[in-house]
Amino acid sequence: MSRTGPGALPDGSALTAHQVPDRIVPGDPTRHDGDEESLDVWGFRDSAFTVLPNGHVLLTGSRYPLCGLELPDLLPWARKILGVDFALDDTHDSAYPPQVLPPRENFAFLNEVRQLLPGESLTADGEIRLRHGHGHTLEEMYAIKYGRVERVPDLVVYPADEEHIAALVEAAVRHDVCLVPYGGGTNVTDALRCPAEEERMIVSVDLSRLNRILWIDPTNLMACLQAGAVGRHIEEQLAEHGFTLGHEPDSIEFSTLGGWIATHASGMKKNRYGNIEDLVLDVHVVTARGALSRPAVPPRESVGMDPRRWVYGSEGTLGIITRAVVKIFPLPEVQRYDAMLFPSFEDGVAFLYDLTREAAPPASVRLVDNLQFQLSQTLKPKAEGLRLLKGRAEKLFVTKVRGFEPERMVACTLLYEGARREVAAQEAAVRRAARRHGGMRAGAENGKRGYQLTFGIAYIRDFVMKHYILGESLETSVPWTQVLSLCGNVKRRVAEEYARRELPGRPFISCRVTQLYQTGVCLYFYFGFYHKGVERPSRVFAELERCARDEILRSGGSLSHHHGVGKIRRSFLPRILSRAALAWSAEVKRAVDPTNVFGIGNLTAEPDQAARFPS
């Protein structure tokens, strides 16, 4: 690290009239061994669920708390819940990689780009192109393993700086090429799926080389990050200097700042740090008409229809975000986990409601329903000896003494961050509200485990897919008064649609509350089923997902709380935006990107073609 400027400013009292902030300029993010990512499944190559000969499940590697633990209960429980007695040796083997078509080439563009960028900055490798043409929706992941992908980018470029990007965009405008910004590739909205009907050359602009923290301003608590900076690197590097951004989406290991802005993202700790729109102070975007940029970054402004605000949720359709200035926070004095058990989901929701009414809730508060609580119990290792006794005694106490029913009880994980004083006040508020609703402390260890399970659980989807199980999450936000009815309606609707189609066994459908607001919550659903013998299973999955979304909208929920629209939900836009609002969006897109250089096709309200990824 190097320091610029006239020396340290330890605190505000030292401010004098002409001092400029002494900015810290960190180096490149550290590359850790074993950080290679999989191309065909979620996550790091060193981490994957596997079945041991004894039928127990194990997450390989050592990256997550879950790794290396033998999980005897997961598969038996899954069989019970799905109502299918699937055999472990009956696997659905991946045929990855599917064939991809040879690239379309716009020679004039290619010639120019080859002069602009060094040779190693371009690749037309099939597998790389394939990876840049999808995110992590169920259908996409199913298609790359068991089906085929109709259209992928024709070229992937790795610009090294903003000048490269500006030149690329200019060349794309001139030669009528379609550009697609690529960050972590973790979207779950079909946002990277290439329009099959796109006849121009499609070029994926991979931002992984724009991955640096350009400066940290410790006095004004701001930092300038390149758009390709990855969440885990951002936090690692900021922490070296005593800071955090506090933005922690479930995808933080892989997703990027640019992706967060483009999808209007939300993090698990938003109660303390805010959502992405609360964190971003300025954004630099290369568009078809030049760069949107600003000379200064004031704390808050009223300067008209600030084009920066349009970029939130623009999902790659307006330009390439290259960097942003964000707020940062000193690392919290205290970080503490906790967990609470409640007799029922209804009790848990009432607890959450009271919590928002009485205090600033802890950084993260999440409530899982009974089914997810059960799932989390199956992600515990085989207990032995004393630990076994302790576990049984605890279980006995919870169910017999406290009268919690195993088929109704739920759990809430809590993460406190802040000054000692602040955290103490929050803990007291949590205890008061929990007491009122029959809550019982389950302890810091369970809290930490529950909170961090998110990162391990992300690997389950690709694992169960090998066993003919399809699963996916979907999320929404809804006012408090509709929380319970929405959850009930969606679960009922999915069950009905499932039965009506005479699909195998029973669907898994479960929800959790992941974010709190004064006016309502964010709800996450997990949905899955066993599909062996079902024709075009990923198509059936998509149908059911659409039924769930329909029910969410009928029940007062939003189209998306933070995943975004992409292509997977764009046909619902006319249900949530008036005709004039839709026309505005379309006109604005046409006005600022007249030749549709950023033609990935997200957010357009045209009805989805029935044909998506063939499967």
Place this chain on the structure above:
Amino acid sequence: MSRTGPGALPDGSALTAHQVPDRIVPGDPTRHDGDEESLDVWGFRDSAFTVLPNGHVLLTGSRYPLCGLELPDLLPWARKILGVDFALDDTHDSAYPPQVLPPRENFAFLNEVRQLLPGESLTADGEIRLRHGHGHTLEEMYAIKYGRVERVPDLVVYPADEEHIAALVEAAVRHDVCLVPYGGGTNVTDALRCPAEEERMIVSVDLSRLNRILWIDPTNLMACLQAGAVGRHIEEQLAEHGFTLGHEPDSIEFSTLGGWIATHASGMKKNRYGNIEDLVLDVHVVTARGALSRPAVPPRESVGMDPRRWVYGSEGTLGIITRAVVKIFPLPEVQRYDAMLFPSFEDGVAFLYDLTREAAPPASVRLVDNLQFQLSQTLKPKAEGLRLLKGRAEKLFVTKVRGFEPERMVACTLLYEGARREVAAQEAAVRRAARRHGGMRAGAENGKRGYQLTFGIAYIRDFVMKHYILGESLETSVPWTQVLSLCGNVKRRVAEEYARRELPGRPFISCRVTQLYQTGVCLYFYFGFYHKGVERPSRVFAELERCARDEILRSGGSLSHHHGVGKIRRSFLPRILSRAALAWSAEVKRAVDPTNVFGIGNLTAEPDQAARFPS
């Protein structure tokens, strides 16, 4: 008031699956006697500063704490500061109202509108049209009293509901008429000034009849307000039901919800309640292409380039905001004022900085510089008897015992709102930080007085104008490290420009910090001078104001923190937005309002014509 829905939901614990919020539907806002507003000066008719025969100053009426108090020190102090020994009987008498030109009439439009709206909803009265053609910039207020106004609206209409507004907009599109939404008329950006070159009929759409709270949802803490609802009425009505919106701009007595959204407003208590963008959940806008509207109001969403966000700061150029759903808050358990004295402005700023680093600052924290502190001292009545002794003793203690210098010391007013516990923690944090920077408590009474002075002070500008003194405020926002340098630079620049022009006496230039952020502050400047003998004084004033703004931008400040751009600052836009950003704004405007129905001309980056209000 009436209640709809299935009965009271006292708290979240009562939530069950199918309950809908029981919304409260308040009646019309109460009209109070004496609430008539002046047309030619700021504020209510019953309130105005006047000079008594003894030379003391008095604010008439009984509306403000300041009212009825004899202020002996104001004018002597003003003479000293301005360096001009002006005589009280040498007044510059207002020639209000100036002549306004007869209205241009678009007969086809008029015929249609007369059929749409009842007769009493339209007026072409000259004084009413004049009032709808200006806000409260110095130049505008000078022009209506001492000059003339080139162009005013040709008609003022008072629609009663959204259907009227939709019909008006349709008719305006069809007949090529220009529409201007009108809320409280309190802007200080020339936002209502009609373009002299506008050849179409200009119609002011006065929203004062859309002034109701449509519903209050006490469970989800939301309310739906019509855009013409006035701040003081909103707070009065919400308070009847135990709630507050918490948005308190200095203009709260007169400004409207629609105006706050259109100008991207900020309130004094934003530390607790947030700025307007934090408070608004949904907005309904009638545009040239139809209504931007939504069927549901989820707490937070990611649904693409949400057109609602474009409306913030749109300043009347995109459509007519007719209503919004906002967050509301239970009235705070505790409301407490306080004040702190500091040896210098530098000490005060260091205190504020520490405060933002160590705790959630109180709802409102404002720091005035020494000159404004002196001004506030002149707004105290003549002390007599015991009070006189107490005042002298206090003064002696502060200056002799504590060693504060009367020409350097500054004051900070504090307003705490929240739960008892929360406020106690904030008070402790304030005490700790203040101690570190030589702060001394000045007491709740001084705090309350300082906080509420804002509303009385607003009347001073029109008062001193009668004595050949011109004054105006301007604001900005800036990162912490540039606060002191910006204040110093702006004061120095104004003094230099003033001296260079050989203007009378000395200028008054003073600043205060009005809003705190983690990354910086909002700064408010007051600027004034004595102009007798100066040619075209309001033009000179505008020149100096532009010099001040130039210096603000050079010093890292924003073009505006919350007043907005209007026409007064639009020529500066190219200095803060890149060419592409400006082009985007212009293209978006053209795309969504192709015939420029909302043609008031704010925010357009064309250089200002030198000719503004002739004076």
